[in-house]
Each structure stands twice: as structure tokens, then as C-alpha cells.
Amino acid sequence: GEDVEQSLFLSVREGDSSVINCTYTDSSSTYLYWYKQEPGAGLQLLTYIFSNMDMKQDQRLTVLLNKKDKHLSLRIADTQTGDSAIYFCAESDTGFQKLVFGTGTRLLVSP
Amino acid sequence: ETGVTQTPRHLVMGMTNKKSLKCEQHLGHNAMYWYKQSAKKPLELMFVYSLEERVENNSVPSRFSPECPNSSHLFLHLHTLQPEDSALYLCASSQVGKNEQFFGPGTRLTVL
16 A cells, blocks of 8 residues: 655754654655644644656755655755754645545754 | 635643634635644644535544634634644635645644
8 A cells, every 4th residue: 555654753943944754655646745733733734746847945844755765855954943843744646635634743953 | 704714723621621623614624634733743634524514533532623604704613622632723715626735824732
């Protein structure tokens, strides 16, 4: 079955760049997503990328996709303490929006 | 209210109780979802409703019973749960044909 893997934890200092990595196994993945979850809250969609793209930039966020290696990354430039949260990678195929999520990466930003 | 709302936000119940979780979306979407989020495990998709019809039941035990009376409301009826059912239950909605799901804040369920 489909599988999405992420490292569990990342710690950076404020102002540095953060890079959160994700690997997936489903070669038919069409869309790949990054969600953010703050404590006590639901998931907030940050950005997504279509599988025929290799990069997408949205303000401080840059998503890189290596489809050959099935590797997705999220780079947060100038990381702020407010970026501390759990970041989930997810993928879906062209089917009925069935998202498969990773276990999440907890990002801790220290002053 | 905007977005996706869920009530209650916290629920503690005994194994013999019956309770219901409620989700309401104010986005004009026509698909709704229940997910289970347990510690250190990926989010698990439980149920999907599209145009008020259930289109996915991801091998969920029958002690969880969903109901979708209209495109804006989704319920999850709970009965005779087990302690391992304690988790954060997240509701989401989307527009069929669009690849974005919007999540509610979740209900933190504790089964004693």
C-alpha cells in the first residue's frame, strides 16, 4: 500500500532556513501536500504541488519535488518562532481525494 | 462561523456510553471526511462522504457510525468504545474535483 515517511523532529534557530523532508512510495501520486498543525488545532493546508512540477514557491515556502526519487521537501526561509508546529506531508492520486499522510515532523524554532 | 467547526472540542466517555461528534462546514463544499489522529501514527482516513453518500469506509469498526444528513453536516456516532479509540478526531471538507481539504480543529476524545 501507499506509504509516506518523514523524520520526526527538526530543531532550528530563528532566522535560519528549515528543510523538512518526505518520501513516498506511490508512483501514481498526482498531488503532494504540506499541512501545518499547531497545538490544539486542526490541519492547515500550506501548499501543494502537482506531480508534473519540480518546484513551487509561495512567499517564504519553497516546495521541491524529485519524482524519480519520490522525495518531497518543504523549505521555510527566515524561520520564525511562530513556525513551530507539526508539518505533515501527504499525497493523493487522481482518485477521490484520498489523502495518505506521513507521521508528521515536529519543527521547533528557538530564539 | 467560518470554515469547518467541530463540537465538542473535548470529550471524555466511558466504554458503555453513547456519544456523537458533530462537524459543520461553512464553505459550500460537497464532500466531508472523518480522520483519526493517534499519537505517533499517521492520520487515518475513516470515512468519506461525497454528495451525502458514503464512498469510503476504511475498515472502521462498527462501533463508529457516521451520518451525513446534508452536505454541510457530518456526525460520528460512538458506542461501546475501547480505550485505544482515544485520539483526536478530525473532520475535513472539500469540493468534489478540487484537491484541497480543509480541516476542523478536531475533537479530543478520551475513552476511560
